[in-house]
Amino acid sequence: MKNLLKPYWVLLTSTLPISVLLSLLMIEWQTIHTLLSPQTKVYWLAVFGVIVTILLSQSIYAGYQWFARKYVSSAYALLTLFVHLLGIIFYTTYSDEILPNNVPAWMFDGNKFIYVYTFLMPSILYALIVLIIVNTPDVTKASFLKNLGFSMAIPIGFYFFFFMIGSVYHPSHLADYMELFLWILCVTVMMSFYYFALRALYILIFNKGLVKRISPLVWKLIFALIFPLLGLSLYATLMTFGGLLGDFTNYWFFILAIINGIIVCLPRFKNPYTSLIIWILRTFSFSYTTYFFVVFLPYTPLSFLLLFTVVFGLLMLTPLALFFVHGAELLADYQSLKLYYKPYMLIVSGLVSFSIIPTIITINFLLVRNDLHSTLDYVYTPNYEKQPDISFSNIRKLATHLNKTRRVRASNFQWVPYIDSYYSWLVMDNLTLSSRKLNNLEAIFLGYPSYDTDEVELASRVSLQELKSESVYDNKSKVWKSWIHLSLKNGKTAASEYHQAFSLPTGAYITNYYLDMNGRREMGILAEKKTAKWVYQSILNERKSRDPGILHYSNFNQVELRVYPFATNELRTTGFQLIHKEPIQIKIGKYSANLGIQGKVTPIENNNFFTYIPRTEKAKLPSFSRQPYFHFILNVSDVKAFSRYNLQLANLGKKYPSLFKNAKISLTNAYVKTIDYKTNWKDELGKKNTEGGFFLQRAIQQIAYQESKNQSNSYPILLVLSDSKTSKLFTQEFLNKWSFAFPEGAEYFTMNEKNSLTRSSFLRPRTESHANLDSIIVSKKVKVWLLEGRKYFLPNDTTSSLIFKTNLLQEPYQFKQEDWQSGVWLTGQQQQLLLHPELYEESWRSCLKNSFSSNILTEMSAFLALENEAQKAVLKRKQQEVLDANANLDVSPDFDRMSEPELWLMIVIVGLLGIYRERKKIASRFFS
Structure with missing residues (x-):
């Protein structure tokens, strides 16, 4: 076991997870730091300071010990426990100050703040292992029963103290230093329990003298087969009332539990070939053991608190115990097989075997991803020249799986920890499929009823009070540049939203947008449309005094404007800029504006790429x-x-x-x-x-x-x-x-x-x-x-017409800011994607970039006016997620946070703390 004292374990259990934690917190800091008060920033700097100090000190110590060829000492373990646990106490105590209520929940991933507990836990566990190994140099001289007795006595004494102290002190009578003392006492007692419990298990596994009295097969059956099956069965029963830790009811969990239990209990054979097969089998099932170890690792404190129920406490400790038992079997197999096989051969075969289950899961998810993309491509971005080859049975399986995934996200209790997160990342690109699209797939391929109907928009309670316009003709570019200014007034309803759709004539393009807020004029950001709508809706759902405004295409040549919020009788102003080749009329609600000087002749614009025919010239055509x-x-x-x-x-x-x-x-x-x-x-x-x-x-x-x-x-x-x-x-x-x-x-x-x-x-x-x-x-x-001998048929109406002669997706063009011809080019590219949707996935990002380069609104983009820098940071981050994903996927209503067990761990702990606060009443009920 001396190998566990080598310094590289410090890098694996401390440096690596804490580095990940630091990067996750930095991402959140960059998003929300502008919303934090100076005092809150001090708390954040303290958290960063503690984490960076731990990271550097652990890394330097590991490096020094490595080059000095020394083992990790017990002093390191004690100092690690002290610093980590003190940091957790500080973080828990000031968590409300670190993340105040004024930071909207949609702006950050709440799990990342729970990950502080998750990523510090490996260091704490490793420190306990170091103490056990250093303090137990000879397992034959250590008492198994004594350590087991201590581990049983500690929780009994803790619960007695916990309930009885209420008869002497009330929480309101405790000074701050006493509260801190009780925190430290609780944590110390908890660590003492785990020290003696793990030490007893260590002695049981490695003390060969106990074999004569306690057969290894007995405790292997208990920890590797009976307890895992009992835990899964009990949890499956509880899932009827709603799970707490996730969904482990899939039959594969039970099958693998039986297989894993049998493999762990297999005896050793003298035949090297047979032993090698057992080594491969044990490393294969070790991924299953490791999965539950990782899932339940953050629950380590909870298992101690639940020991008073005996059954639940022991079952929650089972993954931890099984991990050590399984790991010890692998270590013994490795030591014996080294006599017959080269170490690198054992390591490579073990890693390959260990990766079999994750690889099977990955391949299955990749097949689902392929089916999903093929199906979405046919429905939303098809190739009109080809007949698709999609299996109805695959669609049925896919729809079933997607429906289950949506129920999982809605329930918060039916996720499969980490595996569903992996599914969300690999299959869904961390996005989602809206219920509308899922219903479309089921209706199209499976013949299910369609519930998709036209959305009915409630009438806006905010009215347009005044519409002003101004137009200037640019002789150089030969286009009109016009501004439309809207004065909007709310009625007697608070927190109202203004929404209005209006049509744009052919050849008119929006190049700017603004919203007046807090005494300043905020210009709109041109962003990807799905992301912009998600940010706007997220702010709307806060129902707080935020100031977003959004302008985007809702249909061909139809633009939608939304502004929120309006206080009672509040008057707000917003507006947008257009460029257009000929005089036009814009109608918004009951108001209209004539832009440009009517009667000014606009000639037909004809070149090698497109022809623009103004309405006055079209009327003259045959x-x-x-x-x-x-x-x-x-x-x-x-x-x-x-x-x-x-x-x-x-x-x-x-x-x-x-x-x-x-x-x-x-x-x-x-x-x-x-x-x-x-x-x-x-x-x-x-x-x-x-x-x-x-x-x-x-x-x-x-x-x-x-x-x-x-x-x-x-x-x-x-x-x-x-x-x-x-x-x-x-x-x-x-x-x-x-x-x-x-x-x-x-x-x-x-x-x-x-x-x-x-x-x-x-x-x-x-x-x-x-x-x-x-x-x-x-x-x-x-x-x-x-x-040129070709006929182009146009509607016989009073609108202007655009004719595209070539594929503008393939033609090179230098897009310019607020340039009318750039707007026409963007329209031509949109029409090409309409005719050839199969090119959408490979072309939409470049088309969106062209929209940004020209600052012209298209069907892919939206103008969004935001109140603060934090909202803009979230917009930028979410937009990158959308750009990296499949274009047919949707942005979920909230951050796609698979509520991993750590969140519910904290909820349970908060509940137990509530019991602590009422311990006097509880104690009087049970002990009076």
């Missing part, structure tokens, strides 16, 4: 009438409707034969297959898999994609055949981004089982209104722009 044809979208998720489709199509063919000449059919469930009506579509209908739901959005998107590629002298009338009960699945509230592909009108029609016809626009695809088929088959006129 008109053209294209020939309509039917493009049917059949809901094939319901096999019972197939015969009805045949009849409906036959009747329509007789009535409108001209619309069937170029007709097409898209067979749609979770997937879409498009064929010509003239082909044997009935055979294809019979072959079509009917699994999943009716993903109507994908059918419309694929048709729009083909229309944008192959504009011809004919256009489709989208006619959906489905029943009224089947949900039409849309993952987006709006489809009008695709309006450019349907210049005659962005809409579709639905014929149900009663041959009733309804109309739905791309702006509100779930909303239906009555329609008449005879009126919609009339050809509509569109405007046509002729360029």
Whole structure:
């Protein structure tokens, strides 16, 4: 056991964990330090000072002992225990001052402040081991029963003292120094118990003289098999009422407990080959033992406090005891196998074997990650040229797992410690999947009911009182630069929020935003949209006097403005800047503003990359009438409707034969297959898999994609055949981004089982209104722009139009601040990602960077005005997490903190301290 006294153990048990602790606390300090008072900063500096002092002194001592070839001494162990425990007492006593209530919970990861206990525990445990080894040079001369007796007597005496002192002193009568004395006494008693308990276990394991009286198989069975199974079974029973330490009810925990117990209890064999196999088996299951040791290590103080229940206290000590028993078996195996095999061979084989279980978990998580990304890619960033290859069974497993994960996070009691955190990091990139997206996946692939509906926004209680505007024409860049200033007034409701959506004309771009707060004008930060919305919502959830304002796209050419909070009758001002090529009108609520001098002629801007056609010039373009044809979208998720489709199509063919000449059919469930009506579509209908739901959005998107590629002298009338009960699945509230592909009108029609016809626009695809088929088959006129022998069909309306001639994702361009052409370029890149979503993952970061470079608002970005530097620091940190993750994942409503056991340890300790404060009443009840 002398090897445990080598100095490198100090580096492993102290330097390494404390370095991690220091880095975690530094991250939080950089975020919240601007919110801390000078007095609180002094406490933080004291914490940093203590941690840095411990880190440096431990590292220097380990280095000196290493180079001097000396062992770790008992003096080091005693000093380590004294300093670490005193630091924990100080930290616990002043925890409210270190993290005051004025720091919002969403700004930091609360677990990192609990980690002070976690990362100091290895040093404390190692110091106890050093004391045991140094003070027990000869285990044959040490008394097992005496140490066991001391370990049993200490908690009994402690509880007697704990309850009986209440009959003499009341907490309010104790001076501060007495409170501190009691803290030190409690910690000293606790450490004394662990010293004697671990020393008794040490003697039991290594005193060969005890073998004659106590068979090793007996205590191995107790610690390695009986107690672990008893603990898991008891905990599984308690999970019915809500777990406290996590969820260990998975059957694999029980299977591995049995396997591990059998492996630990295996005897040693003289055959070297057999012994090597046992070595590999023991190192394999040692990862299971180590996992529970790490999970329960922070509970070490709690196990002492629960010893009065006997069962719970002993079971919570089992992982610690099993770790030592299992470790001792491995040490004995290693010592005997060194005679036959080279040490490096044993170490390598042991490490490989130890990593088998973690590797299996990792591979399983990577497969889940791959399934998740493939599924999300198909639904949200598909390749319209390829048919996906996704297994419905894999989707079913994935949905089940994701649902369980969401329940875990909601319950705070059903997590699997560290493993679920690893899952969150490896599979989910520390982000999440919203319930809306999860419902979409289940509805599309599994045919579950869709609960996704258009969000209903409550009317804002804050009203727009005044709208002012100012416009200046820049002769150099030949664009207008306009400011819009809004005066907002609240009613009689406190803590109100202003929210308003408004439309932007084509070719108008927002380049700045401000919010007046606390007597100053705070300019908005252009940030990634998901992150900005998360920060805004987090501040909103505080319901405190913070001052965020956010401006972002909520739909194609539609911008949403939100400002919070408003006190009763408060008047606040906010505003934004636009750049635009021609005079425009902006309408916000009941107010409107004319920006630029009306009547000023704006010519068509045409170059090799795009053409911008102002509304006045578009009106002069020639008109053209294209020939309509039917493009049917059949809901094939319901096999019972197939015969009805045949009849409906036959009747329509007789009535409108001209619309069937170029007709097409898209067979749609979770997937879409498009064929010509003239082909044997009935055979294809019979072959079509009917699994999943009716993903109507994908059918419309694929048709729009083909229309944008192959504009011809004919256009489709989208006619959906489905029943009224089947949900039409849309993952987006709006489809009008695709309006450019349907210049005659962005809409579709639905014929149900009663041959009733309804109309739905791309702006509100779930909303239906009555329609008449005879009126919609009339050809509509569109405007046509002729360029180099190619026709570009444009809507016949009073809006301006943009035509993109090349893929602007691939064209080099130098983006400039508040530059109109940069805004057009960003629009072209967005349209390319709409047409080719498969490029989204590899391109969205560069597109966002271009938005930042030009300081122009896009669908990926948002302007966010924040009150203080701490909020800005959180925004920056969270934004980096989002940029590093898959674009289809969501930002959780709060920090993704898997409430590891340390948090609940503190809750239990606080509860026990409450018992201490009321000990006089408790003592009088039990001892009077």
